[in-house]
Amino acid sequence: MKKNITIPVLETPTRLDKFLTKELVDISRTYIQQAIRDGKVTVNDKPIAPHYFLKTGDIIKLNLTAPKTPIVKPDKKVKFNIIAQTDDFLVIDKPEGLVVHPAPGINESTLIDGLLALYPDIRSVGDDPTRPGIVHRLDRDVSGIMVVARSQNMFNNLKKQFKDRTIHKEYTALVTGEVQQPSGRIDFPLARSKSQHGKIAARPRGHDGDAAITEFTVIKKFSHQTLLNITILTGRTHQIRAHLAAFGYPLLGDKIYKPNKGKMTKKINRLFLHAHTLEFTDLAGRPQKFTSPLPKNLSDYLATLS
Template sequence: MIKLIVPDNLAAKRLDVALATILPGHSRAQAQKLIKQGFVSLNDRKAAASCRLRAGDLLVYSLAGTEAEKINHPAPDLPVLDATADYIIINKPAGLVMHGPEAHGAATAADILKKKFPEIARVGDDPARPGIVHRLDKEVSGLVVVARRAEIFDYLKKQFQERQVRKEYLGLVHGNIAKDEGEISFPLARARTRGKIAARPESGQSQTAANRPARTSFTVEKKYYHYTLLKIIIRTGRTHQIRAHLAAFGHPLLGDDLYGTARTRRLNKKIGLSRVFLVSQRLAFQIKENDWREYQISLPPELADCLKKLKPKPDKTG
């Protein structure tokens, strides 16, 4: 549970509007869902989304769901690849939410980690995100580092903020990309479609708070008929950045129905992949100055099997 004394700047606002303001990455609709599910109270009483706040009110909310709900949702397997005294490396599977109400009462990666490593409950800026300094979308799998000590949390957080952490992804996109490498730098903003991010071409767009700068670099790893396998490096860490950028570039990721077109959604269904073809495959960071730690994983079986179904294009460089 997180407790907050309502400040003056939130006075007179509706409860759902205020909650969406307090919680980064949450829409007003998501805030209303939290309120409806009973995860929010005002002055120790259940309140309606339309309730107006007053300065000094006691607002209490939870992002983790109730334990009773989690009993009905068995925790999925969460592979721990390494566990040092300073940090934990996990290989998050697709379909597992990192933290928060998006799990709809099911266990999150944060819940599973707290059971295995109880000490992380005291690490970090928010009890709902114990030791977590970065995240992956629910639909994406791969490497995540979680801090076990406050000092390491702060050190890792600073590296992510200063873009010193090296993160590489592997993704399969629809269509063939002519260039062997490139960079996408469309600013990102929340779209009108719920849960979606819009990538806006830079021409004619003013840089406002709503349009956040974002940079995604890619290198072609292999070309298939109708598809391209990419190594992807993000220079910024925005929500849905890779997925939104590649879709705006005209090459949505395989399996990504949210950012795809009607045509690519039909192709996704034909191939039968039940997740987004995107993996956080390589992660490198420092635990102290010039003391780098690097981790790399192979493609999960379902993605490796997907590639076997595709026909490679002949290499024209020889």
């Protein structure tokens, strides 16, 4: 699709990605955002960020290929643990290696496929038919706790809680290197890497990028490695991985962010990052707190360090 759009007088400031989502009703916002990052959308003949605020008279140029619609299909073979279930939400324990939802280039069954096999009512929940009920996600390589909406009211409620940053999430992480300070905050802005596809880059403060805040506390130090408890106040793609790498202590087993950084005494065949705690409120305003124990392969690895 090749198309030029001249922006008329705007009554309120409008982001580029949100404007195009309303303009191109058959294309998802996720696809539009990626197309902008890939340079397939320009404003006044210049590459621009998805969060750019349009001005009257701006000229948007589109050069898009029609996206392939990911296939969602119930699959009983997808394995995951159910921690809790109500009529409004599910709390699940996602194993490492399982993709949360289908996307272009994903040719395997996903968590969504497994959920639909057990809870077909979820299909009508949400704002994207390829990711029904999903209000947040974990990377394929990350294990741990997630909440999935079973009703539209709960979906809207959880989305608002994430937007307002009232949901509390904690992770266990093992990093290479010995972190000296007992606790700290990392707040580098994050943006898509311009040189490496699929990688998130931490930007110096004051530069373009999405605000991101990661807090950590040292649990235990080992020789050349440190066990951390991580709390994130924002939920950016690869936030913990990119922040820790920029801080100088990349996650153990990370094949994307400085995988050879630091001296390692033992090998591990997965990313050492596990979402262990999730807190939110239900539709009645009651606080809900759920936890997930460290997977055996991670606890076994820690035992070799003690």
